[in-house]
Amino acid sequence: MKQKLGILSLGCPRNLVDAESITGRLNFKGYKIIEDVTGADVALVNTCAFTQDAKLESIDAILDLIELKKQGKVKKIIVYGCLAQRYKDELRRQLPEVDAFVGTLGLNHETKRFALTPAHYAYLKICEGCVNNCSYCVIPKIKGKLTSLDEVSIINKVKRFNNEKISELNIIGQDITGFGIDRYGQSQLTALLKKIIDSTPDIGWIRLLYLNPERVSDELLAMIKASTRICKYIDLPIQHINNRVLSLMRRNITEKGIVSLIQKIRKIIPGVCLRTSLIVGFPSETDEEFKQLFNFVQDIKFERLGVFIYSREEGTPAYNFKGQVPKELKEERFNMIMSSQAGIAADVNSKLLGKSILVLVEDKLDGAYIGRTQYDAPEVDGVVYINSKKALKKGEFVKVKITDTLEYDLVGEVKS
Numbered sequence: 001m002k003q004k005l006g007i008l009s010l011g012c013p014r015n016l017v018d019a020e021s022i023t024g025r026l027n028f029k030g031y032k033i034i035e036d037v038t039g040a041d042v043a044l045v046n047t048c049a050f051t052q053d054a055k056l057e058s059i060d061a062i063l064d065l066i067e068l069k070k071q072g073k074v075k076k077i078i079v080y081g082c083l084a085q086r087y088k089d090e091l092r093r094q095l096p097e098v099d100a101f102v103g104t105l106g107l108n109h110e111t112k113r114f115a116l117t118p119a120h121y122a123y124l125k126i127c128e129g130c131v132n133n134c135s136y137c138v139i140p141k142i143k144g145k146l147t148s149l150d151e152v153s154i155i156n157k158v159k160r161f162n163n164e165k166i167s168e169l170n171i172i173g174q175d176i177t178g179f180g181i182d183r184y185g186q187s188q189l190t191a192l193l194k195k196i197i198d199s200t201p202d203i204g205w206i207r208l209l210y211l212n213p214e215r216v217s218d219e220l221l222a223m224i225k226a227s228t229r230i231c232k233y234i235d236l237p238i239q240h241i242n243n244r245v246l247s248l249m250r251r252n253i254t255e256k257g258i259v260s261l262i263q264k265i266r267k268i269i270p271g272v273c274l275r276t277s278l279i280v281g282f283p284s285e286t287d288e289e290f291k292q293l294f295n296f297v298q299d300i301k302f303e304r305l306g307v308f309i310y311s312r313e314e315g316t317p318a319y320n321f322k323g324q325v326p327k328e329l330k331e332e333r334f335n336m337i338m339s340s341q342a343g344i345a346a347d348v349n350s351k352l353l354g355k356s357i358l359v360l361v362e363d364k365l366d367g368a369y370i371g372r373t374q375y376d377a378p379e380v381d382g383v384v385y386i387n388s389k390k391a392l393k394k395g396e397f398v399k400v401k402i403t404d405t406l407e408y409d410l411v412g413e414v415k416s
């Protein structure tokens with residue numbers, strides 16, 4: 001009788017790709033994959049250890065599984081991923097009910113994968129580890145130095161995605177602009193992108209996630225502009241704008257560099273959707289430096305924005321920096337930027353009112369369909385609520401006339 005394997009994947013899309021490759025291998029070995037861990041012979045939890053909150057979420061998930069095991073609803077528990085990689089010995093001592101702790105597994109060169117995303121989109125991880133060494137980040141400690149996946153494996157994977165008729169391919173890594181630096185001494189992202197485009201004629205959208213502003217080249221921007229299939233969506237984590245803070249973060253770029261890059265992107269690709277992520281409350285961040293960041297966000301009006309509260313992570317250089325900012329003040333700064341961004345997001349959306357835009361249909365909920373525009377990445381950005389008299393299929397691209405706009409979401413209709 002086939003053993004039932006239940007998988008719970010926490011953290012980022014990069015972690016999800018690891019979960020898909022592990023599940024794919026175990027499925028190949030004869031395990032039956034079940035959606036829900038309850039009732040599993042083996043329950044796998046793929047953990048995250050990027051921030052305090054992520055660690056707490058992972059530990060809670062493990063404790064829930066231990067409870068299920070005590071009730072006999074799960075036979076074996078395997079914990080892998082970043083938390084296991086980082087705290088294996090400690091966890092083994094404190095959680096003897098867990099059967100195995102397996103660290104991170106590195107890149108999967110095979111095409112075998114058990115899809116944990118909806119069938120119409122997929123993530124392609126092209127590199128592991130990171131070429132950078134930001135002072136607040138534990139990733140280099142957990143995932144190691146940058147390792148680029150070999151091109152043959154990548155092209156095999158994307159050809160498989162093309163055969164699977166997915167509609168959207170999301171290209172990811174810790175910093176995809178670093179792709180190839182470990183092998184060729186300089187970024188090979190645009191060369192790779194050309195091969196991916198040539199190998200995937202049936203995939204509607206190709207989305208680039210996690211571009212480091214330090215290495216966004218004119219060649220890359222020209223390729224994004226020229227391609228009808230690369231989403232006009234630039235995910236550009238900048239983290240801060242003040243030069244003193246940027247240098248403490250070991251971000252190899254200055255305010256001037258960031259501002260001129262944003263101006264160049266918007267000039268080369270008019271109407272582009274710019275997403276960024278920021279950290280507030282970095283050690284010794286002063287009121288003035290935060291104010292500068294706040295004003296910058298108001299001036300630039302990013303179409304999409306994520307804000308993280310600085311998380312003090314042992315083992316990172318910033319852990320020992322002086323001037324750790326009090327929790328309340330960090331939260332206050334977080335709320336200030338998020339409430340300001342809510343207004344900007346609503347404003348950005350209002351410009352689409354009455355326009356017809358291409359939408360990828362994702363699901364149906366309470367009689368309305370849910371979809372995303374090319375300006376919305378899966379799971380992190382807004383959605384489009386679609387009214388349609390005719391039946392729509394998941395993974396289908398439809399023209400939607402926008403009839404109403406909300407803070408982060410849109411409402412529209414498909415003409416029958």
Ligand code: SF4
Nearest residue numbers: 130132134137139174
């Ligand atoms: S770019 Fe910086 S923040 Fe991102 S994974 Fe690399 S070291 Fe961490």
